[in-house]
Each structure stands twice: as C-alpha cells, then as structure tokens.
Amino acid sequence: MKAIIRATSIAKEYPLGASQNSYVTLRESLSAAVRSPLKRFKANQPAETIMALRDVSFEVSSGEVVGIIGRNGAGKSTLLKVLSRITEPSSGRIELYGRIASLLEVGTGFHPELSGRENIYLNGAILGMTRAEIRQKFEEIIAFSEIEKFIDTPVKRYSSGMYLRLAFAVAAHLDPEILLVDEVLAVGDASFQRKCLDKMEDVTQAGRTVIFVSHNMPAITRICPRTILLEAGTVAFDGSSPEAVRRYLGSGMGTNAFREWKNIDDAPGNEIVRLCSIRVRTEDGQVCESIDIRSPVGLDMEFEVLEAGRVLVPNYYFINQEGVCAFGASEHDPEWRRRPRPTGRYLSTAWIPGNFLSEGTLIVSAAISTMDPVIIHFFERDIVAFQIIDSLDGNSARGDYAGPMPGIVRPMLTWTSQFTPSNSSPKLGGSTI
Amino acid sequence: MRTIKSKGQGQALSEATNSANALNDQTHRLPSLVLQASDEPLTVIEPSGTWNAINLRELWTYRELLYFLIWRDVKIRYKQTVLGAAWAIIQPLFTMLVFTLIFSRVAGISSEGIPYPLFAYAGLLPWIFFANAVTTSGNSLVVSANLITKVYFPRLLIPAAAVGAGVVDFAVAFVMLIPLMIYYHATLTLSVFLLPIPIVLTVLLTLAVGIWLSALNVKYRDVRFAVPFMMQFWMFLSPVAYPSSALPQRWQLLYSLNPAVGIIEGFRASLLGQPLKWTNMGISTFVTLGLLLYASLLFRKMEKKFADII
Numbered sequence: 226m227k228a229i230i231r232a233t234s235i236a237k238e239y240p241l242g243a244s245q246n247s248y249v250t251l252r253e254s255l256s257a258a259v260r261s262p263l264k265r266f267k268a269n270q271p272a273e274t275i276m277a278l279r280d281v282s283f284e285v286s287s288g289e290v291v292g293i294i295g296r297n298g299a300g301k302s303t304l305l306k307v308l309s310r311i312t313e314p315s316s317g318r319i320e321l322y323g324r325i326a327s328l329l330e331v332g333t334g335f336h337p338e339l340s341g342r343e344n345i346y347l348n349g350a351i352l353g354m355t356r357a358e359i360r361q362k363f364e365e366i367i368a369f370s371e372i373e374k375f376i377d378t379p380v381k382r383y384s385s386g387m388y389l390r391l392a393f394a395v396a397a398h399l400d401p402e403i404l405l406v407d408e409v410l411a412v413g414d415a416s417f418q419r420k421c422l423d424k425m426e427d428v429t430q431a432g433r434t435v436i437f438v439s440h441n442m443p444a445i446t447r448i449c450p451r452t453i454l455l456e457a458g459t460v461a462f463d464g465s466s467p468e469a470v471r472r473y474l475g476s477g478m479g480t481n482a483f484r485e486w487k488n489i490d491d492a493p494g495n496e497i498v499r500l501c502s503i504r505v506r507t508e509d510g511q512v513c514e515s516i517d518i519r520s521p522v523g524l525d526m527e528f529e530v531l532e533a534g535r536v537l538v539p540n541y542y543f544i545n546q547e548g549v550c551a552f553g554a555s556e557h558d559p560e561w562r563r564r565p566r567p568t569g570r571y572l573s574t575a576w577i578p579g580n581f582l583s584e585g586t587l588i589v590s591a592a593i594s595t596m597d598p599v600i601i602h603f604f605e606r607d608i609v610a611f612q613i614i615d616s617l618d619g620n621s622a623r624g625d626y627a628g629p630m631p632g633i634v635r636p637m638l639t640w641t642s643q644f645t646p647s648n649s650s651p652k653l654g655g656s657t658i
Numbered sequence: 659m660r661t662i663k664s665k666g667q668g669q670a671l672s673e674a675t676n677s678a679n680a681l682n683d684q685t686h687r688l689p690s691l692v693l694q695a696s697d698e699p700l701t702v703i704e705p706s707g708t709w710n711a712i713n714l715r716e717l718w719t720y721r722e723l724l725y726f727l728i729w730r731d732v733k734i735r736y737k738q739t740v741l742g743a744a745w746a747i748i749q750p751l752f753t754m755l756v757f758t759l760i761f762s763r764v765a766g767i768s769s770e771g772i773p774y775p776l777f778a779y780a781g782l783l784p785w786i787f788f789a790n791a792v793t794t795s796g797n798s799l800v801v802s803a804n805l806i807t808k809v810y811f812p813r814l815l816i817p818a819a820a821v822g823a824g825v826v827d828f829a830v831a832f833v834m835l836i837p838l839m840i841y842y843h844a845t846l847t848l849s850v851f852l853l854p855i856p857i858v859l860t861v862l863l864t865l866a867v868g869i870w871l872s873a874l875n876v877k878y879r880d881v882r883f884a885v886p887f888m889m890q891f892w893m894f895l896s897p898v899a900y901p902s903s904a905l906p907q908r909w910q911l912l913y914s915l916n917p918a919v920g921i922i923e924g925f926r927a928s929l930l931g932q933p934l935k936w937t938n939m940g941i942s943t944f945v946t947l948g949l950l951l952y953a954s955l956l957f958r959k960m961e962k963k964f965a966d967i968i
Binding site: 231239306307308309310311312313314315316317318319320321322323324325327329330333334336338339343346347350351352353355356 | 699700701702703704705706722723725726729730733734737738804805806807808809810811962965966
C-alpha cells in the first residue's frame with residue numbers, strides 16, 4: 226500500500242530548560258553578551274540541550290490507524306508537534322502525501338465572548354476548514370453537539386460539558402486525509418469519552434489515516450492495529466498494538482512491578498520533591514508482579530524531599546485493563562498529615578488489603594501533591610503494574626465458581642445465614658418413625 | 659459502532675481494517691487525480707535555513723482564516739463596553755480637543771491656513787490607527803500562545819489580523835471627519851482621489867512595525883513595555899500636532915526619513931486640498947516597503963522557534 230506519511234530519521238533538539246523560563250528579557254541577553262562577548266564566535270559551543278526525538282523513522286500507509294504510546298517525556302507530543310508543523314525538526318525529513326489536520330486539544334481558539342455559532346466558524350477555520358465546508362456541515366455539527374438551544378449564547382456561559390461537546394463536534398467533522406489526535410479523549414465524562422471513541426472508530430472505518438497518541442491502553446488496542454512505542458525519543462517498538470502495550474508496561478527493569486530512577490535529575494518531580502522508586506511487594510518484602518487475591522499488596526514509594534517546608538501527600542491511582550480507574554488513594558499517615566516535611570528520603574507504603582481487588586491487571590499511576598494551594602509536583606502515569614490472581618481453590622470470594630466474574634472489586638463479604646428447616650414441628654416426625 | 663462493540667475486540671478490529679482496506683482498494687482502482695497527486699509529497703517538513711522566502715501562495719490559501727481572525731477581533735473588541743464602537747471616535751476626537759487647546763491656543767503653532775482642529779484630526783486619524791494597531795499587533799503573538807502551540811497555520815496571519823481589525827476602527831473614525839469638514843467649510847479638491855495611496859501606505863507601515871514587534875515580543879517581553887514609549891516619541895517626531903514646515907530647512911531631509919512624515923502629510927494634503935510633497939511621499943514609500951520586507955524576513959526567521967519559546 227502507498228505510504229502517506231514517510232518520516233526519515235527525524236530529530237528534535239530543545240535547549241535545556243526551554244520549558245521553564247522560556248522567554249528571555251533583553252537585559253538578560255545583553256548581560257549574557259557582556260559577560261562572555263566571545264561566546265557567539267566560538268564554534269560548536271557545547272550548548273546544553275535535550276534531544277526530545279532522535280532518529281525516528283517510520284512509514285504510515287494510506288488508511289492505516291497507528292497508535293503512539295510512551296511514558297511522559299518519551300517524545301510523543303514532540304513527534305505530533307513536528308508532524309503537524311507546529312515546530313520544526315532539528316534534522317530529518319517528513320513527506321506527507323495528503324492534507325493533514327491536527328487535533329492536539331479540543332476547542333483550540335474558542336473565544337469565550339463569542340457565541341456557539343460564531344465559535345464553530347472560528348474554530349473550524351483554525352482547524353483548516355473552508356467557510357463553504359463549515360456552512361455545509363453546520364447543521365450536522367450542531368446536531369452532534371446537542372446544544373441547539375444555546376447556539377447563540379456566548380460560550381462563556383456554557384457548562385464545561387457543553388463546551389467540550391461543541392468543541393469536539395467541530396473537530397469530529399474535520400475532513401483531512403491524515404488526522405493527528407492527541408489525548409483529546411482524556412477529558413469529559415465517561416459517556417462523552419465513549420462518544421468520542423465511537424466517532425474515532427467511525428473515522429478509522431472511513432479509510433482515513435489516523436495517528437493517535439494516548440495513555441488509554443484499551444483504547445489504543447481497540448482502535449489501532451499498529452502501535453509505535455517511543456522510549457527516550459527513539460522508536461523502541463513498532464508493530465502490533467497488544468505487543469507494544471505489553472512492552473510498554475514491561476519497560477524499565479524487566480519487571481512491571483519495580484521502577485527506579487538512579488539519577489535524581491532525570492526522576493519525575495521538581496525542585497521540591499523527586500521520585501526515587503516505586504515497587505509492588507508482598508508482606509514479606511518480595512517485589513512481586515503476581516499476587517494472590519487473598520494477600521495484601523504493598524506499594525512502596527521512595528522519594529527525596531529537596532526543599533523543606535511543604536506538606537506533601539503521596540497518592541496512587543489504580544487503573545484496570547479496561548481503562549477504568551478502580552480507585553485513588555492518598556497517604557494518611559497521621560505523623561505527616563498537614564505537617565511540612567524536612568528534607569531527606571522518605572519511604573511511604575500503601576497497603577491494599579487482601580480479598581479486596583478483583584483479579585486482573587492493575588496499572589498504577591503515582592503522584593505527589595500539595596493540597597493548599599494545590600500543586601502537583603509530579604504525576605507519573607502507568608508507572609508500575611501488577612496482577613491479582615484468584616486461585617481456584619475455593620477460599621476467595623469466587624468460592625467454587627470457576628467462570629468469569631465481572632466487577633472491579635471482589636471483597637470477602639461477611640455472610641451470615643439463618644436456617645429454618647421446613648415442617649417446623651420437628652419432634653412429631655421423629656417420634657413416629 | 660455500537661453493534662461492533664458487543665462483539666469481541668479482535669473481531670471489531672479486523673472488521674475495521676477490512677473496511678479500510680476495501681476503501682483503499684477502491685481508490686486504487688480509480689485512475690484518479692488523488693493517485694497522481696500523491697506521487698509528489700503534498701508537504702515536506704524539513705529543518706529550514708536561516709532566511710526563508712515569504713510563502714505568498716500559502717498565505718493566499720489561508721486567506722479565509724485571516725478573514726475569520728479579523729472578524730473575531732472586531733467582534734470581541736467592544737464586547738461588554740457601554741460606548742461600543744464610539745470609542746473609535748472618542749479617542750481621536752478628544753485628543754484633537756486637547757491638542758487644539760495646547761498646541762494651537764497656548765503654543766500658537768500654525769497649521770498652514772487650515773483650521774487647527776481639522777488639521778489635527780486629519781493627522782490623528784492615520785496616527786491613532788497606526789499607534790493602536792502596532793500595539794495590538796505587537797502583542798498579538800504572545801496573546802495567541804495557545805493557538806501557536808496547538809495548531810499550524812502561517813503565523814504571519816496573527817499580527818496581520820490585528821492590523822486588519824484596526825482598519826475597521828479607522829473607518830469608523832473616518833466618518834467623523836465629514837461633519838468636521840462641513841463645519842469648517844473645507845472643500846474637497848481632485849487630490850482626494852490620491853487618498854488611497856497614503857491609506858495603503860499607512861496599513862503597510864503598520865504591518866511592517868507590527869510584524870517586527872510581534873516577533874521580537876515572543877523572545878523579548880520588554881517589547882510590551884517599550885511600545886507605548888516608542889509610540890509617544892514617534893508621534894512627536896511626526897507631523898501630527900504640527901506641520902513639518904515648522905522645522906528648519908536643514909532638518910527636513912533627515913526628518914523625512916521617518917516614513918510617517920510623508921504618509922501623514924500625504925493623507926492630510928490629499929484630504930484638505932494642499933499641494934502634495936511627492937519627494938517625502940516617495941521616501942516614505944521606499945522606507946515602508948524596505949521595513950516591511952525586513953520585518954517579514956525576520957519574522958520568518960524567528961517563526962520556527964515560536965512554539966518552543968512562547
């Protein structure tokens with residue numbers, strides 16, 4: 226099949242710290258020039274840079290639907306930005322054999338003061354539709370968004386749900402040959418997400434070429450036959466989606482249950498706190514990927530506080546294979562509750578009781594936050610994973626039933642039973658025989 | 659879709675790919691333009707050199723977006739204001755009154771035989787458009803950071819749209835000129851047909867300065883603070899409140915290097931029937947076009963870093 230995207234060894238280099246302090250003032254430039262006047266004449270000055278992408282090559286055939294996964298900072302967003310021409314690659318070449326539209330966010334360019342109708346035109350034009358195209362699809366867009374009544378109301382009076390529906394409705398009616406989609410599905414309520422996913426599937430069935438970046442592993446395996454796994458800016462795997470997801474969850478230390486950052490500067494976090502390691506373990510301290518449903522599961526989070534004086538709350542989110550968040554949990558050790566932490570290394574352990582979770586894989590995301598004011602120091606998705614195994618010997622909540630059991634939790638309930646025998650005149654029968 | 663979801667995942671997936679394949683087979687069977695066109699890449703993304711030409715053809719394909727951006731700016735400018743578009747008139751009108759009081763009554767500046775209020779208003783019209791549009795245009799990229807980091811289109815449209823929206827204010831303020839001219843019994847001469855030249859030059863000069871400042875502003879946020887000063891100085895270096903004939907002869911040539919000189923004089927002269935100073939107009943045209951070319955090229959050079967540093 227004919228290639229519609231051909232990317233040849235693309236690389237993207239950012240000056241280090243470009244994300245913070247991104248702009249300079251004239252004074253800084255001048256003082257830098259005064260301090261080292263010869264700097265600009267020195268050839269090949271080893272400037273501090275970070276390679277967000279290096280030697281990334283791939284081809285996408287017309288009509289293919291390709292997923293892109295990877296950890297935070299692996300280069301997914303950079304790749305999308307390069308493909309959609311928002312930023313230039315530092316080297317390499319990309320050939321596009323079709324009209325491209327990127328959907329890096331829903332509602333780009335929406336103006337709160339304008340009405341829904343006006344925003345449809347504005348947003349459509351920004352996403353690359355012509356006026357005639359928008360006019361032609363206008364009724365369809367309004368119908369899809371389900372906000373006919375409010376179409377002439379300024380969008381600043383919309384609820385966040387209405388706003389999202391309208392924004393997605395415009396995006397869903399884009400008609401390019403290549404569509405780049407970034408995690409737009411991560412927003413909105415469950416029913417809206419389902420609607421978006423359905424629309425995505427429609428789009429893929431229409432023979433459109435789609436590149437889909439997501440953290441939602443079930444969505445990736447459902448929509449994309451092929452997935453590219455990015456690791457530290459390079460293509461670590463390019464092939465079938467289930468295999469890519471397996472490798473993604475398994476990347477790190479060979480086990481899904483343990484991850485560690487040896488160099489604190491690369492670790493998730495900021496100047497206040499950095500993550501050192503996360504491990505899933507059993508009660509006797511063994512790192513373990515598969516845990517019996519009846520045993521408690523321990524999650525160790527090791528972190529280093531670099532700047533004293535803040536209340537820090539480690540927390541976890543547990544997501545199952547279907548992408549459903551089973552629950553979230555914050556540390557509530559009374560010793561550190563509402564108490565600023567001195568610098569040093571901490572080990573915080575959460576215990577999930579035995580006989581609580583249902584069997585299956587759980588993917589853990591970890592974060593450390595401050596509540597007042599809310600600061601998220603880091604939020605690492607899909608950091609470790611483990612499996613709960615329900616042995617079939619009858620001692621768990623499933624009893625002797627061996628079939629598939631639905632549900633996110635499988636607690637051992639306290640069952641009591643009362644017995645009343647039939648024919649409640651017992652003495653009589655006994656005596657007659 | 660809902661029916662497919664009730665089936666197994668794998669099955670749904672293979673169905674999806676099958677139908678995609680079927681569609682592709684169809685396009686392959688047709689000896690269509692689509693296939694011929696796709697022998698040549700539609701777009702090639704490569705690191706570009708330091709200086710790039712201005713891609714006029716691309717700008718042309720995005721003309722509708724330019725229209726929508728101007729339309730947006732015009733729509734939202736006077737939202738939630740009591741006086742609305744009247745602000746476009748109030749600004750030059752009140753400045754004119756202040757100028758009349760200070761420069762005409764107190765300082766006794768001559769206005770070449772034209773009633774001073776009319777003289778000042780005719781100079782303030784292009785100047786206020788220029789000053790306002792340069793200010794909004796200079797901030798336009800920074801204000802549109804969310805667009806720049808999320809979607810591609812030629813970035814030149816952003817400062818250009820800000821200038822375009824200023825033209826609408828200019829037109830509104832222009833209408834106020836009519837009662838003023840009637841009141842002061844000013845008569846139109848044939849030279850009014852030359853009016854489009856200084857107007858087009860004003861827009862081009864505004865574009866040049868706006869584009870230049872907007873690009874600098876992305877990298878150096880000092881621009882935001884420098885522009886109001888710059889505009890104030892520039893106004894006193896231009897014949898807005900006084901005629902250029904007020905300057906000694908030996909300064910005239912240096913003075914006319916300021917492109918606003920020829921433009922404002924030309925605007926006033928063609929409107930009020932004074933003789934046009936073609937040399938000054940020529941110099942202004944030359945300087946304006948040069949500035950516009952330089953600003954656009956600089957913009958193109960800095961453009962590729964916008965998304966990374968904004």
